Amino acid sequence: MSTAPRPPALSVGGMVSSSHPAASLAGARVLADGGNAIDATLAMAGLTWLTLPGQCGIGGDAFAVVREPDGRVWTVNGSGFGPDGGTADFYAALGLSAIPMDGPLAVAVPGAPAALRALHGGGATRSLPELWEPAARIAENGLPCSERAAGDVRSAAQAVAADPGLSEIYAPQGVPVAAGRRLPQPALAATIRTLAHNPGSFYTGEFAERAVAALQAGGAPFSGDEWTAGARVTPEPALTGRYAGMVLHQTPLPTPGWMVLQQAALCDGVLGATEWLSAAAIDRLARAARLSFADRFALCGSDNRRNGVDYILNAERLDVQRRDLDGRTEVRGRIAVAAGDTTSTVAVDADGRAVSFIHSLAFTFGAKLTVPGTGVVLNNRLGRGAYLISGHPNEVKPRRKPLHTLNAWIVTDDEGALAHVGNTPGGDGQVQWNMQLISHVLDHGRNPAEAVAAPRFTVFPGSDADVIGAPEELRLEPGVPAGVRDQLSALGHRVVVQPRWGAGGSAQLISVDDRGVLSGAADPRQEGVALGVD
Incomplete structure (x- = not known):
């Protein structure tokens, strides 16, 4: 594993990034x-x-978001049912x-x-x-x-x-x-x-x-x-939302792509006005993530969109949650977050077609x-x-897909021009770290290498079946300065410092500038690399 972030790779003809050099090659x-x-x-x-x-x-299982050269975006969502019995x-x-x-x-x-x-x-x-x-x-x-x-x-x-x-x-x-x-x-x-x-x-x-x-x-x-x-x-349409004047395209249910869109709505216009990786920024992201996990646990099932995701992403409800976050009066139910073993890739070709892809066995060796x-x-x-909770929308049931942790995303402008394509593995960390990546590049103009190597922070627990009800923690990598950690403790977070590069995940990110030049980077927390071609 690398011990320092590498500068972004550059290309005008196409680029890939993955968590292993052989795959990228x-x-x-x-x-x-x-x-x-x-x-x-x-x-x-x-x-x-x-x-x-x-x-x-x-x-x-496997999921992908694809942006076509004409700006059209579509998704592939591959997960299956449990047993009929x-x-x-x-x-x-x-x-x-x-x-x-x-x-x-x-x-x-x-x-x-x-x-x-x-x-x-x-x-x-x-x-x-x-x-x-x-x-x-x-x-x-x-x-x-x-x-x-x-x-x-x-x-x-x-x-x-x-x-x-x-x-x-x-x-x-x-x-x-x-x-x-x-x-x-x-x-x-x-x-x-x-x-x-x-x-x-x-x-x-x-x-x-x-x-x-x-x-x-x-x-x-x-x-x-x-x-x-x-x-x-x-193929299915992508879920879409807005952040920092751009359009976010995400994978639909049973993935938690909606959670990234919810956090984006709760943080839009707030993080850009804060210093990068400040206590105020981390606090807002952490509290938005906790609200999102609480909603996932309380309301979501793969076949419950009307009373689940559509209700959660309702503009009026989001406005109420934003006001609660602004006033630090948010109310949460019980939640749970766990890690996982997954890997992902991103690719952009010379025509501007982009693919964010992620696949997994769930836990290590499934x-x-x-x-x-x-x-x-x-x-x-x-x-x-899947849960064994009677009456829950995610209760195990024949021909009901269990909720997923995998998600993938692409960012375009309003005309469909490609701006960024990214993702990260990491269980319930995914929806948090993806939001952090999106904020790094859109709010603070960080390049892909800076974004994927930035100190990572994770609320624990979240909503996996095996960790429901564990005590709350805000897990921070030591790259978050001690003074910021002290401020977060003063704001009421139970701060737990992890080893260097110890948060998990293996983010991949490719960005395109207004000249059409691609820059990309793979997370230094694993063995990956971004490669460009002419």
Whole structure:
């Protein structure tokens, strides 16, 4: 991991950024060869399955925001349902007060293959076999394990060792792999090639039968019909809001993209009048985030837009919340925030097409469960995202998608001209850090390198199922000066100082100036890099 922010990369022809150099190089090569930003994104997605296997995979979920050269913006939202038999009564009969985080009961139908197929169909110029063959070849030969991947294995060592598919690759003879060890994955290589030729085969036929059988054998009440239903992903309009005279485009439900728009509405015109990273600015952002998490916990479910997101983003309600924040009289319910393991990419091509992409297994190595013989690790999104709270709009229910932490964003002007494309992984930190990135560039004119490396701060807890009700903290990286930390304590925050670069996340950001020059940067908290092409 880098110990200092790097200056932004510059380009006029196209640019990519990701959390691993090999993934960024794959995307840059596609752009240099004449591919577009969608092609580059798909190539980077395939490489990150190998470079960051604890954070993403074929068995996870994926979301994207795409800005076309004509200014049109659309999204792809790939997440799936829990099991058809997963009723509240089913979990109650097992004596559970929360859905487990590991194992078959934690799994939701993966949305990533369907999302990638929809993204490809939205304007790619290269075939999936061409874009994913490099990843398949590297999987076959074995990519050296990165320090981040080795750390992920160590953090989940016991569960990794317990699953035959995971232990064969990442903990042979029960010993977690070390950084630098080459990790051949022939089964995963074969799966990548199969899906490249037909992504829909993930949801039907032999692969689907294997996956559903493995889940059923572990006690998860999948019927198979909900697995087939996961194949249906079609492009959707973006959620939009305004900030600092610009237009924010975000991913819709089940993602928390609306939370960034809500925080933007609560902070617009306030942060630009404060000093960058001052106590007043951090206090406002922290309190806006806490209000947003309280609303998420109280009101939101993936199928509850009218009484949830539409109600929350109502202009009159936002005005009331702004006045409450101005007067420091806001009232919050209980909330909860947790981290997570996710990775993301951004890409802009020479035509001005931009893609913000994010994918995840939820927690590290997801449910710690592989589909036998395929190399595919399954997510634990149901365990992470769904509640066992009777009557709640996010209560687990057949054909109701659990709420998500993933979101992605693009900023344009009123005419649709591209200004910024960015995102960050990091569980419930995502909606906070994305708002911070947006404020850094729009309120204070920071370049991408300054924005992604800026001291990060996080309200804890937020709204994940496993941390509801934990004591409130404002977690700050030590780059926030001691005097500012003292002022925040005086304002009533319980300040907790984290290690340097210790907040989490791995932000990616590309900006375009009025000359059409691109500048970009990858977060120094991970191993990523931004690369430009002419």
